[in-house]
Amino acid sequence: IPHRIEAYDISNIQGVDSVGSMVVFENGIAKHSDYRRFKINTVKGANDYDSLKEILTRRFKHGLDEIKRIQEKDLKLSAGKFCVFPDMILMDGGKGQINIALGVLANFGINIPVCGMVKDDNHKTRGLIYNNIELTIKANSNLMRFITRIQDEVHRFAITYHRSLRNKRVLHSILDDIPNVGNHRRKELLKKFGSIENIRSAALDELIKTPSIDSRTAQSIVDYFKNQKRL
CATH class of the missing domain: 3.30.420.340 (UvrC, RNAse H endonuclease domain)
Structure with a gap:
């Protein structure tokens, strides 16, 4: 080898x-x-x-x-x-x-x-x-098992990176639609909550505790997801 x-x-x-x-x-x-x-x-x-x-x-x-x-x-x-x-x-x-x-x-x-x-x-x-x-x-x-392991690993590594980019793109596209949420606030939200579902379920006071998120922005986030449920 x-x-x-x-x-x-x-x-x-x-x-x-x-x-x-x-x-x-x-x-x-x-x-x-x-x-x-x-x-x-x-x-x-x-x-x-x-x-x-x-x-x-x-x-x-x-x-x-x-x-x-x-x-x-x-x-x-x-x-x-x-x-x-x-x-x-x-x-x-x-x-x-x-x-x-x-x-x-x-x-x-x-x-x-x-x-x-x-x-x-x-x-x-x-x-x-x-x-x-x-x-x-x-x-x-043993050689075939080794080759298979390499092929599975390079495929896994590529798929994992692809999914991470896709997930970030989806997350960003949703948060871009929320009033008062710019690039910096979007990063802070994702850093604290980790996913759209966690942001969606967060209480108003939890959102306000996020760096750079004031009460007006927090209310915009809550209102946005409430309106999404009605659609």
Whole structure:
């Protein structure tokens, strides 16, 4: 098993709140401190290939920039977030995803082996593709269990980030409709109560105790949710 493995995945729902994830395994163990997540900035709609190209480009550009700064003694190795490169890259997908990764690496002049983690018709990990060849791996082997663990982990990390962005967007859209609640007050409400349901059920005096929430704003919040119940 290569010393350091990085795996990548994309998550979105019909192109909304599209994100990418990078998980790292060193010596067969997940290294959570090196996990990275990416909010897709340049791709519109559901385009996993272009999204993968964006996050891989950002990851290795940051890495090369950090290596240059380390060489110039402008950055300590321990402070770098992307300067350690993997011995192998695993893509959640097949030949298309592999080719995207190889193209990005070629543009930077980087040579790292890339494999694709493919799934069967039941969406379970089936094996690896390398150099356009699907490698035969025994279903119950330790290697297959390891690959499955990586694939499940990179998918979980991407989904978790996607859901957090989606939930924040929904929360913000609701609070934006409440009179007298601007960006600062919205953050204070979410910081104290944690969810729309908790804000909805909060008493007037609880709301007033929230930093930056005066009695007029608190009453606006109470009135807003009362009116919502009538709709």
